[in-house]
Amino acid sequence: MSLYVLLSIVLALSGALLIGLTLLFRMPVADNHRIREEPVRTPKGPNFWRIAVFNSVLSISMVYGLTYLLYAFLFYEEGASPWRMLLEGAGILITYDFAYYLVHRYPFHQWGPLKRVHAVHHTVRYPTAYDSLYMHPLENAIGLVLLMLCTLLVGPVSIYSFAGVFVVYSFLNILNHTGLDLPFFPFRTLSHLARKHDRHHVSMRSGNYASITPLFDLLFGTAE
Ligand SMILES: [Zn+2]
Numbered sequence: 001m002s003l004y005v006l007l008s009i010v011l012a013l014s015g016a017l018l019i020g021l022t023l024l025f026r027m028p029v030a031d032n033h034r035i036r037e038e039p040v041r042t043p044k045g046p047n048f049w050r051i052a053v054f055n056s057v058l059s060i061s062m063v064y065g066l067t068y069l070l071y072a073f074l075f076y077e078e079g080a081s082p083w084r085m086l087l088e089g090a091g092i093l094i095t096y097d098f099a100y101y102l103v104h105r106y107p108f109h110q111w112g113p114l115k116r117v118h119a120v121h122h123t124v125r126y127p128t129a130y131d132s133l134y135m136h137p138l139e140n141a142i143g144l145v146l147l148m149l150c151t152l153l154v155g156p157v158s159i160y161s162f163a164g165v166f167v168v169y170s171f172l173n174i175l176n177h178t179g180l181d182l183p184f185f186p187f188r189t190l191s192h193l194a195r196k197h198d199r200h201h202v203s204m205r206s207g208n209y210a211s212i213t214p215l216f217d218l219l220f221g222t223a224e
């Protein structure tokens, strides 16, 4: 299977997950499982949809474009042992988790111009799944470039390892924003991450900067 078939499958599944969880949040069945209730449910205006659609197109273009341009440096196509693929995937995700932690904690939360860029995402006070698309396009681009740089650092890796990494990267970005606390498998652990990220959205001064695991927040004392 080619990398682009794998990436297309992951992107289609991410879209389905995003739509499914956004709809679930609004259903009566979610009534006792929302992390926080918005005092007044504000309908999303045209500006939200303009940014959300732009970011969807930007993400898809950047994922295909960057992997195409850097293909020879990032990937190999032959199969690898499951252990090697696991190691490659974990290597990229841990490197990315640390790099994103630093970028999120310092430039995005403390340095003038990028703080203003990140403030766009923080205008969302009560996140639900589709709010994962609401950010300044520069923030979206920085996240994807960071993922590719971490892959470059660890790589070259199998295209299957990268597809696994891209599943975790895309799904967690959506699941962190569900606004739902679902106490059953497989959402119990994921809801913990959603609660952490929901807390992050309360204010620009909240902790919980990491997006994959709570590891670096725990290590550096920024877990809330
Ligand atoms: Zn933030």
Ligand SMILES: [Zn+2]
Residues within 6 Å of the ligand: 121, 127, 177, 197, 201
């Ligand atoms: Zn967020």
